[in-house]
Amino acid sequence: xxxxxxxxxxxxxxxxxxxxxxxxxxxxxxxxxxxxxxxxxxxxxxxxxxxxxxxxxxxxxxxxxxxxxxxxxxxxxx
Amino acid sequence: xxxxxxxxxxxxxxxxxxxxxxxxxxxxxxxxxxxxxxxxxxxxxxxxxxxxxxxxxxxxxxxxxxxxxxxxxxxxxxxxxxxxxxxxxxxxxxxxxxxxxxxxxxxxxxxxxxxxxxxxxxxxxxxxxxxxxxxxxxxxxxxxxxxxxxxxxxxxxxxxxxxxxxxxxxxxxxxxxxxxxxxxxxxxxxxxxxxxxxxxxxxxxxxxxxxxxxxxxxxxxxxxxxxxxxxxxxxxxxxxxxxxxxxxxxxxxxxxxxxxxxxxxxxxxxxxxxxxxxxxxxxxxxxxxxxxxxxxxxxxxxxxxxxxxxxxxxxxxxxxxxxxxxxxxxxxxxxxxxxxxxxxxxxxxxxxxxx
Numbered sequence: 001x002x003x004x005x006x007x008x009x010x011x012x013x014x015x016x017x018x019x020x021x022x023x024x025x026x027x028x029x030x031x032x033x034x035x036x037x038x039x040x041x042x043x044x045x046x047x048x049x050x051x052x053x054x055x056x057x058x059x060x061x062x063x064x065x066x067x068x069x070x071x072x073x074x075x076x077x078x
Numbered sequence: 079x080x081x082x083x084x085x086x087x088x089x090x091x092x093x094x095x096x097x098x099x100x101x102x103x104x105x106x107x108x109x110x111x112x113x114x115x116x117x118x119x120x121x122x123x124x125x126x127x128x129x130x131x132x133x134x135x136x137x138x139x140x141x142x143x144x145x146x147x148x149x150x151x152x153x154x155x156x157x158x159x160x161x162x163x164x165x166x167x168x169x170x171x172x173x174x175x176x177x178x179x180x181x182x183x184x185x186x187x188x189x190x191x192x193x194x195x196x197x198x199x200x201x202x203x204x205x206x207x208x209x210x211x212x213x214x215x216x217x218x219x220x221x222x223x224x225x226x227x228x229x230x231x232x233x234x235x236x237x238x239x240x241x242x243x244x245x246x247x248x249x250x251x252x253x254x255x256x257x258x259x260x261x262x263x264x265x266x267x268x269x270x271x272x273x274x275x276x277x278x279x280x281x282x283x284x285x286x287x288x289x290x291x292x293x294x295x296x297x298x299x300x301x302x303x304x305x306x307x308x309x310x311x312x313x314x315x316x317x318x319x320x321x322x323x324x325x326x327x328x329x330x331x332x333x334x335x336x337x338x339x340x341x342x343x344x345x346x347x348x349x350x351x352x353x354x355x356x357x358x359x360x361x362x363x364x365x366x367x368x369x370x371x372x373x374x375x376x377x378x379x380x381x382x383x384x385x386x387x388x389x390x391x392x393x394x395x396x397x398x399x400x401x402x403x404x405x406x407x408x409x410x411x412x413x414x415x416x417x418x419x420x421x422x423x424x425x426x427x428x429x430x431x432x433x
């Protein structure tokens with residue numbers, strides 16, 4: 001299993017705060033591509049954390065089972 | 079006495095109170111976040127607080143910007159905020175700045191204050207705050223809201239990660255409170271987190287939220303922290319900053335010949351000729367020095383960085399390069415004279431400029 005959490009405007013689009021996804025061998029970029037397609041996230045900008053740590057290089061990051069992925073968009077209100 | 083209840087905390091004490099009284103904090107924005115941050119910092123005895131905002135109070139602000147009274151609608155937020163803070167604590171200094179933060183005022187303001195608190199409602203200004211904090215090496219207390227969620231972090235603190243390490247994509251278009259709506263309590267909670275980080279930094283207690291992004295969800299009370307690290311591409315020189323933000327860069331780094339000639343008798347202004355010695359026409363000005371562009375970097379010690387330096391060459395090309403070199407070497411007040419010696423000579427010849 002992979003767990004994915006959504007925040008801010010991303011959660012608005014996915015309409016859920018988070019979900020579990022069956023684990024298959026894939027890179028973080030591949031997971032993000034899947035989610036972008038599923039929820040039409042391409043117009044949004046967000047950073048990604050795995051297990052509460054920001055990840056810069058999504059392509060080379062291979063996910064492991066039980067990883068928790070978070071999609072973190074910037075907030076602008078004040 | 080006023081600060082007794084915090085001074086009796088061993089973590090604060092008389093020493094801590096002294097630190098608070100010596101601190102200078104700039105709050106950028108006098109909206110929802112600023113209205114939460116300002117009274118608590120003022121009440122705690124932060125010695126000098128700047129509050130910058132050019133907005134005036136609107137009726138739709140009052141549900142969250144709780145320091146403003148209904149009869150203040152139409153008045154300046156910064157000035158009203160100052161009055162409120164001073165009535166709360168007359169023993170501190172409040173500087174109201176009725177302007178927006180922009181590329182021109184950011185660097186001098188940030189040089190003056192110790193800690194910058196982001197209480198803005200747009201991404202553009204957050205990047206500006208971040209970049210100006212990098213140039214001036216000051217910490218940046220970030221806070222922001224999306225509906226019922228808030229983000230808090232402290233950037234550029236003791237060489238820690240910056241806002242760009244977290245959100246490198248500057249082009250994203252994220253909505254603010256005006257577009258999405260917000261409860262007053264949400265900005266209040268996030269503003270409190272920010273004020274708390276300010277006090278911790280000044281007092282040197284606890285763990286500052288540097289290298290971490292805190293996300294707080296007001297509906298679930300879920301609170302999560304995410305670790306981030308400083309990436310390599312964060313360093314920004316003052317020259318990079320000016321190039322990035324001064325869209326009309328030439329107006330800033332260039333000066334017209336007539337404007338330049340008005341300053342020839344000012345002892346605080348040095349004219350620098352970067353042509354080679356044999357180049358004509360000769361321009362003789364009272365406060366002038368000649369260093370050919372190719373020798374400039376080795377001879378910087380001949381220049382007084384405290385003075386304004388107006389650089390010219392033959393036509394205004396080499397002098398632009400010289401301005402870049404000087405800026406890279408921490409000369410602050412440098413401009414290139416447009417048109418160079420040819421234009422100067424023409425004006426001196428025809429005009430009644432007395433040298």
